[in-house]
Structures are given as structure tokens and as C-alpha cells.
Amino acid sequence: MNRLAELRQAHGWSQQKLYLEMAKQAQIDGQALPAWTSMKPRISFWENGKVVPEAPRQRLLATVLQIEVHELGFDETVTPPTAATTGSTVPSAAITPELVRHLGSMFSSFAETDRMIGPRMVLDVVRAQCQMIETLCVSARQPVRDELLKVGAHYFELGGWLAQDSGDFETAGSLSSKALDMAYQSGDTWMISYTFMRRSNIATDNGNAADGLSLAHAALRDGVHLGPKLAALSLRQLANAQSLLGDEKACSRAIDEALEIVDETGDPEPFANYCTSQYVQMEGASAWLRLGRPDRAATLLTSALDTWPSGDQRDRGIGVARLATAHTLAGDIDAACEAGRDALSIANTAPSARAISELSRLRNRLTPWRRIREVAELTDQIRTLT
Incomplete structure (x- = not known):
């Protein structure tokens, strides 16, 4: 286990104080940190050992805590080794179409496990698969290599998602970029658009509306290759970006259009099966909450x-x-507590950085009612989780 929490407490700092010190030092170093709302779950995951910071973040932590990097107690190997660093290769004759199909058949089980219990138990396994595929690509020959790259793009993108949902946006961006490279190399036009959509989602989750908007437009640009689910996911991203920009009309149009097309019949999109009308409604509700419209959010969520x-x-x-949160903003505190307890119970069994962020926002929204016993109990339980 790392020593980050112990070192932070020795300075008398809260997690937010640690973040502020990191942000000041990052500015001096010519870097930029994500917003506190994004960094809070990430710091929690660093401290409880669920996520290891990337090397630049470890150096930043060591600087503000006035110690050497190794004194943080994290694993020395932050980035998994690759074929380029280990010299490990596989004979090209062993990389067969059957092997590629086998790797592809395993993908859905990892994605389904994530949806059931969250990213924590899946991330390391998927990153190991990514490492193996990257090693295989060194020796693979055409036409098998293109098929391997297509499978690899999906694995790297799933790894990016799992890192994002663990609060590690830096790793998410790196893995997503690798997925885009593989999709371009193999000529997988659907996956190129899908990866642009995912990068848009990383940007908006990190509070970057401008990149989120342009990447969503990039995802939608080659519309002839989009199925209805990918188009709906990309429109969801337009809505997210527009809500960050405060454009209620554009946000509403994007949500409505996404809901209109998500259930249309089209070519199979097995890697976007999670995009249902219910999913789009949940994501649209998030945009409405950003715009201060709990009534619209509650309608979609219900x-x-x-x-x-x-x-x-x-x-x-x-x-x-x-x-x-929608009930809280509408002043229905009894309903807010009931839903909050349900959400907390689910987050304990299927944890994710997004769930922790949502519950942290709920706790802050409930502050004016802190003297009510049910509110105090719920907010204390949320604080323990986060």
C-alpha cells in the first residue's frame, strides 16, 4: 500500500489542499491539472491503492510533498512494459486469424463485467490484453495485422474507458489515442468515429467544453458510416458540450435527436449495445442538471x-x-434521501469514479438541510465512500 494519505496528513492537508498545492506547482511547471471535481476521486483512488498515478503525477506529488518519488510508495513500474522495451516478440506464423478471432471473442466478457461491477476488477486485465496485442502487432503480417489492429483498437478504447471511470483521465487519454491510431491504420471507419466520440466524452468529463464539442462534431462528420447507436452517442456528446457552454436550445435539440434515432434499426453495432434509450435519457439528464433544469432531468431519469x-x-x-440530485434541486429532500441511499448502495457494489463524483455533488447540494437526521446520515455515509 502507498503512503500518500499518510504523507498528506503529516502536512495537515485535506485532499483538496493537496490538489491546490499540486495545481500551483503544475502552473509553475507550465502544466495544467483537471478541475477539482475530476481530481477528487482520482486522489482517493491513489490513496486507497486502486489506481497508480502516471509518472508525471508522481513527480508532481513528490515535489509538493518535498520528498523523493520512491518515498510515495507506489509501484515503480507505472506503465506496463511493451515489446519495444522488453524485446519480446511472437513468431508471425503463430499470429493466425483464429488467434485474432479468439481475442475478439473475449472482449464482450470484459465489457459486460465492467457494466455489472464497475472498472476496478477489469482494468488491469484489459491493460494486459492491450500489452499482448501491441506485442503481437510487432510481428503480425497482412492481412492478419489489419484484423488484429481492429481488435486492438477496441481493447485500447475499453482500457481508456475503464481508466476514465477509475478517475485517471491521463491514462484514459493515452489509451484512447492509441485506439484511434489503430483504427486509422486498419481503416475501421466506424471505430474512428467511435473513438472521436469517446475522446469527446473524456474532454467533457474533464470540463473541457471546446474540445468536447469539436470532437463530437468529428465523430458525426462521416455520417454514412454511423449506425443509430453511435450517432446517438455522438449527439449525447454534443448535448454534454453544449450544456457546459450554457446553450440550452442546442443541448435540447441534440438530446431529442439522440432519443429519436437510438432505437432505429441498422447494421449491428455490438460495441455500442450499451447505448439504449434509457442510457441516452440518463446522459441527457446530466446535461439538464448542468443547465439548472432539475425538472427536465427528473422526467428523463424517472x-x-x-x-x-x-x-x-x-x-x-x-x-x-x-x-x-434532481430531487434536491427541486426541494424534495425526502425523495432525494431515498434515491441517495439507493445510489450509495449500488456504488458500494459497483464502484466507479463517476458514481463517486455524482454522490459528492449530491452531498454538497444537501448541505443546507444538514440538520435533518436523514440528510446527516446520508451525507456522512457518502463522505466515508469518497
């Missing part, structure tokens, strides 16, 4: 949660947390 798929616990918990 409809979505009434028919939510039973196996997708992680995202259901996020939707319930957003409903609790």
Missing part, C-alpha cells in the same frame, strides 16, 4: 429507471444518484 436493464448496475447507480 422514465429511464422504470425500465432499466437489470444487469447494468453501475450505470443504474449513476442514474439514481442524478435523480437524487
Whole structure:
């Protein structure tokens, strides 16, 4: 276990104070840190050992804590080794179409496990798969190499998602960029658009509206290759970006259009099966909450949660947390506490950085009612989780 929490407490700092010190030093170094709302779950994951910071973040932590990097107690190997650093290769004759199909067949089980219990138990396994595929690509020959690159793009993108949902936006961006490179090399036009959509999501989750908007437009640009689910996901990203920019009309148009097309019949999109009308409603509700419209958010969330798929616990918990926030903003504190307790229970079984961020926002929104016993109990339980 690392020593970060112990070192922080020795300075008498809260997690937010540590973040502020990191932000000041980053500015001196000519860098930029994500917003506190994004960094809070990340610091929590660093301290409890669920995520290891990337090397630049470790150096920044060591600087502000006035210690050497090794004194942080993290694993020395932050980035998994690759074929380029180990010299390990596989004979090209061993990289067959059957092997590529086998790797592709395993993908859905990792994605499904994430939807059921969150990213924590899946991330390391998926990163190991990414490392193996990258090693295989060194020796693979055409036409097998293109098929391997297509499979690799999906694995690297899933790894980017898992890192994002663990609060590690730096690793998420790196893995997503690698996925885009692989998609371009293999000529997988659907995956190119999908990866632009995912990079837009990383940007908006990090509070970057401008990049989020332009990347969403990039995802939608080659519309002939988009199926209805990918188009709906990309429109969801337009809505997210427009809500950050405060453009209510543009946000509403994007949400409505996404809901209109998400259930249309089209070519199979197995890597976007999670995009249902309920999912789009949950994501649209997040945009409405940013715009200060809890009424619109609650309408979408109530409809979505009434028919939510039973196996997708992680995202259901996020939707319930957003409903609790909508009730709080509307002044219905009893309903907010009921939904908040449900969301907290789900977050304990299927944890993710997004769930923690949603619950942290709920706790802050409930502050004016802190003297109510039910509110105090709920906010204390949320504080323990986060």
C-alpha cells in the first residue's frame, strides 16, 4: 500500500489542499491539472491503492510533498512494459486469424463485467490484453495485422474507458489515442468515429467544453458510416458540450435527436449495445442538471429507471444518484434521501469514479438541510465512500 494519505496528513492537508498545492506547482511547471471535481476521486483512488498515478503525477506529488518519488510508495513500474522495451516478440506464423478471432471473442466478457461491477476488477486485465496485442502487432503480417489492429483498437478504447471511470483521465487519454491510431491504420471507419466520440466524452468529463464539442462534431462528420447507436452517442456528446457552454436550445435539440434515432434499426453495432434509450435519457439528464433544469432531468431519469436493464448496475447507480440530485434541486429532500441511499448502495457494489463524483455533488447540494437526521446520515455515509 502507498503512503500518500499518510504523507498528506503529516502536512495537515485535506485532499483538496493537496490538489491546490499540486495545481500551483503544475502552473509553475507550465502544466495544467483537471478541475477539482475530476481530481477528487482520482486522489482517493491513489490513496486507497486502486489506481497508480502516471509518472508525471508522481513527480508532481513528490515535489509538493518535498520528498523523493520512491518515498510515495507506489509501484515503480507505472506503465506496463511493451515489446519495444522488453524485446519480446511472437513468431508471425503463430499470429493466425483464429488467434485474432479468439481475442475478439473475449472482449464482450470484459465489457459486460465492467457494466455489472464497475472498472476496478477489469482494468488491469484489459491493460494486459492491450500489452499482448501491441506485442503481437510487432510481428503480425497482412492481412492478419489489419484484423488484429481492429481488435486492438477496441481493447485500447475499453482500457481508456475503464481508466476514465477509475478517475485517471491521463491514462484514459493515452489509451484512447492509441485506439484511434489503430483504427486509422486498419481503416475501421466506424471505430474512428467511435473513438472521436469517446475522446469527446473524456474532454467533457474533464470540463473541457471546446474540445468536447469539436470532437463530437468529428465523430458525426462521416455520417454514412454511423449506425443509430453511435450517432446517438455522438449527439449525447454534443448535448454534454453544449450544456457546459450554457446553450440550452442546442443541448435540447441534440438530446431529442439522440432519443429519436437510438432505437432505429441498422447494421449491428455490438460495441455500442450499451447505448439504449434509457442510457441516452440518463446522459441527457446530466446535461439538464448542468443547465439548472432539475425538472427536465427528473422526467428523463424517472422514465429511464422504470425500465432499466437489470444487469447494468453501475450505470443504474449513476442514474439514481442524478435523480437524487434532481430531487434536491427541486426541494424534495425526502425523495432525494431515498434515491441517495439507493445510489450509495449500488456504488458500494459497483464502484466507479463517476458514481463517486455524482454522490459528492449530491452531498454538497444537501448541505443546507444538514440538520435533518436523514440528510446527516446520508451525507456522512457518502463522505466515508469518497
